[in-house]
Amino acid sequence: MKVYIHYVEPAATSLHQTLKITLPRKWEDGPIKNLLETFVKNYNDKHPENELEIDGIRLETEMLEYLSPSEIVKERINDRADLYIKLGARANQSSTARDLTAGGLANTGIDELDIVRVCKHFGCQKKFTLRTNFDGECRYHSKPPVFHETAKYWSCCPHKKVWDFDSFVQIPGCCTGRHSDQKPIGNQYLGGNELRGNTASQAKLKTVDEFNAEQNGTAEKPLDLLKRALVTVGCSASDFDKARAELNKRFPDNEKEVMAEFATEFSFGLHNVIGTTGGTGPPPVLPTS
Ligand SMILES: [Zn+2]
Ligand SMILES: [Zn+2]
Structure with missing residues (x-):
């Protein structure tokens, strides 16, 4: 098995390098880290003026998929693949997955059900995944907040008025249901002007x-x-x-x-x-x- 590792990040092409590595058989069952180390050693020998730190780089496929150093070579990399050294490390694949939002799903292999979303229901804002979004998970308000003079309250719960933001976010929701990442229809908040102007x-x-x-x-x-x-x-x-x-x-x-x-x-x-x-x-x- 052969791979081609390219480093083309620097603006100066004299600092670019492509390394063809023919992998020993046992490396195919080993971690991707071996490829990174081989490339860094080879590169630093040739470019002592621009040394790379193994902790400061990462490996990606042609499709910009992140390859974790701890993953097994043959499970992620095909024979004669072109791989790219990028600047900036990523801690590990699972923390990458945790940070993913619905908008950032591309070639990650992460199940739609496990994407972390933020609930847009009034007064909730909790993170959730579709896999664990059961009835009763979300406690929220049905109508927008009102910020009027210095008073703050939810228009669905007008009898619970508070004057500071900490108390405001602690007013328990009046509805329960499932989380949703769809923004509620209509005004997102009301002020005295809306209410008065309206009337x-x-x-x-x-x-x-x-x-x-x-x-x-x-x-x-x-x-x-x-x-x-x-x-x-x-x-x-x-x-x-x-x-x-x-x-x-x-x-x-x-x-x-x-x-x-x-x-x-x-x-x-x-x-x-x-x-x-x-x-x-x-x-x-x-x-x-
Ligand atoms: Zn309410
Ligand atoms: Zn919610």
């Missing part, structure tokens, strides 16, 4: 200033109108007053911000109604304004 553009909500200007300053305030409307459809007047008082405390003398908060909260209420899949389907696709 405003759909309802053509006037700003406080516009509203007052139109009414010559004599109009009932929008929040009073809102309260009347809510009470008319059956909501609790005192709950509304408490919520309004709470928001007035958080945003003193800032009626616009209080209205914006109401808009955000009502948007969630509306989206809870729109989401007819019971919280396990894709998040609602919010139109951007």
Whole structure:
């Protein structure tokens, strides 16, 4: 058995070398390391000005397949194969496999089922393989996160608001299922602007200033109108007053911000109604304004 080992990495062709090795029979059952060592010794004798370190190079086939020094020659290499010395070692074949993502599968001989993928479900982000992706492996949120003012929460779990990121990532998912490397459809996160803009553009909500200007300053305030409307459809007047008082405390003398908060909260209420899949389907696709 013969192999041709080429080293053509340096820019200067004077540093290139091709070595033809005729393997002793017993080397065919031995490790590929023997080929590397033979090449390095031969090369360094001829190029003392550019010595190669065996730990700093690797061997690849014509098809750019990595050949681990510990693999058996006859299991990986054909007679009269052209092999290439590349700079940079790879620890071993199994660590290479571990680092592979679905996008990097090419001539590796690794089973599709064993490719490491990253779950794209909201709030999961765990690594998984198809081989071990059973029901219940994934705990995730069904709808996108909301980053509004300094609050952070999942739009499927609006009652669990937190203010720092560490607590945010610890909010347990509200759904279980299998991991998926497909990105959920629709917005990947929502901010106050999306929620507010959304409501405003759909309802053509006037700003406080516009509203007052139109009414010559004599109009009932929008929040009073809102309260009347809510009470008319059956909501609790005192709950509304408490919520309004709470928001007035958080945003003193800032009626616009209080209205914006109401808009955000009502948007969630509306989206809870729109989401007819019971919280396990894709998040609602919010139109951007
Ligand atoms: Zn959730
Ligand atoms: Zn997952």
